[in-house]
Amino acid sequence: MSQVVQDGVRPLIDGFGRRITYLRISVTDRCDLRCRYCMAEAMSFMPRDQILSLEEIAAIADAFIARGVRKIRLTGGEPLIRKGVPELAGIIGRHIANGDLDELTLTTNGTNLARTAPALVDAGVRRVNVSLDSRDPERFRHITRWGDVDKVLEGIAAAKAAGLRVKINMVALKGLNEDEIEPMLRWCADEGHDLTLIETMPLGMIDEDRTDRYLPLDQVRDTLASRFTLTPLADRTGGPARYHRVEELDTRIGLITPLTENFCAGCNRVRITATGRLYMCLGHDDKVDLKTALRSGGPEALDALLDQAMALKPLRHDFRIDEREAAPAVVRHMSVTGG
Numbered sequence: 001m002s003q004v005v006q007d008g009v010r011p012l013i014d015g016f017g018r019r020i021t022y023l024r025i026s027v028t029d030r031c032d033l034r035c036r037y038c039m040a041e042a043m044s045f046m047p048r049d050q051i052l053s054l055e056e057i058a059a060i061a062d063a064f065i066a067r068g069v070r071k072i073r074l075t076g077g078e079p080l081i082r083k084g085v086p087e088l089a090g091i092i093g094r095h096i097a098n099g100d101l102d103e104l105t106l107t108t109n110g111t112n113l114a115r116t117a118p119a120l121v122d123a124g125v126r127r128v129n130v131s132l133d134s135r136d137p138e139r140f141r142h143i144t145r146w147g148d149v150d151k152v153l154e155g156i157a158a159a160k161a162a163g164l165r166v167k168i169n170m171v172a173l174k175g176l177n178e179d180e181i182e183p184m185l186r187w188c189a190d191e192g193h194d195l196t197l198i199e200t201m202p203l204g205m206i207d208e209d210r211t212d213r214y215l216p217l218d219q220v221r222d223t224l225a226s227r228f229t230l231t232p233l234a235d236r237t238g239g240p241a242r243y244h245r246v247e248e249l250d251t252r253i254g255l256i257t258p259l260t261e262n263f264c265a266g267c268n269r270v271r272i273t274a275t276g277r278l279y280m281c282l283g284h285d286d287k288v289d290l291k292t293a294l295r296s297g298g299p300e301a302l303d304a305l306l307d308q309a310m311a312l313k314p315l316r317h318d319f320r321i322d323e324r325e326a327a328p329a330v331v332r333h334m335s336v337t338g339g
């Protein structure tokens with residue numbers, strides 16, 4: 001079969017002509033918190049003997065980079081609770097030094113960031129996304145079920161001190177943190193962090209009905225626009241966020257709107273789970289098993305499977321959250337596929 005070659009690589013192009021340049025790797029589905037919109041309190045996690053070794057993760061990252069992936073995000077679950085993740089970042093990060101990778105980033109809940117930030121910088125990480133749904137200790141504890149916000153704030157401060165750019169991810173939750181959106185924006189502006197708001201998505205069963213907490217971000221944008229001058233920006237960072245400049249605060253805000261404004265047309269990313277399943281979309285079940293391919297056929301089998309996977313990428317997700325007690329769009333939690 002003849003294949004297109006661009007700039008010396010055989011790019012990964014899906015059936016709709018979208019080039020895949022962004023890989024998210026979930027290094028573990030486990031977490032030290034239990035955010036109510038993400039997980040049930042009594043979660044069952046994948047058996048440890050099914051999880052990819054760090055060497056296998058590095059080999060899979062190599063295979064994607066060889067096919068033109070330019071950005072990798074390590075995520076989870078909580079990536080920084082797995083031993084050896086800063087070292088894994090160092091192994092993947094060597095591709096930045098030799099020009100084969102533009103960026104290696106990480107999404108974390110921040111609880112272990114104070115301890116790991118310097119090692120992440122040494123590994124070549126320059127930006128981290130930290131989830132922070134509230135700066136109020138009681139609320140933070142409620143949302144995460146037992147988290148300590150001071151630990152996260154310490155982690156964020158350590159990341160900044162180590163030279164990492166920090167983007168705060170805040171899931172907008174009706175009646176839980178909507179009154180904190182403006183204070184969070186002001187705090188981020190003062191601290192020099194970016195802020196991205198996210199709509200809660202119907203992924204996996206949790207202990208409550210997400211409809212009760214769903215806050216459409218078009219409403220939030222309108223409320224902010226009545227308080228500030230919002231100028232839409234063309235910046236895209238390879239992710240789904242749409243950015244607005246907040247003129248009065250000299251900062252910007254990103255909105256991730258999987259429900260109110262579909263962004264799939266520009267999708268450039270795929271995700272692998274900690275067990276080596278490659279999912280083509282957060283909201284669909286199409287997947288291939290990279291772990292078996294790697295273990296049984298080595299790098300060649302892995303490479304061939306990437307081509308097969310491209311044909312499986314769907315045009316778009318179809319999330320809905322407006323039907324009370326409706327089943328989730330997919331049974332996998334975001335902590336499995338990797339946020």
Ligand code: SAM
Nearest residue numbers: 038076077078107108109131169200201334339
């Ligand atoms: N544990 C890390 C963290 O919290 O940043 C990384 C994994 S977490 C799954 C990645 C992001 O997904 C977080 O910003 C989290 O708030 C978000 N998230 C989790 N479940 C979600 C859901 N059902 N809808 C929208 N965002 C969700």
Ligand code: SF4
Nearest residue numbers: 031034035038077109
């Ligand atoms: Fe853990 Fe992140 Fe999910 Fe919260 S959002 S439970 S920190 S994986």
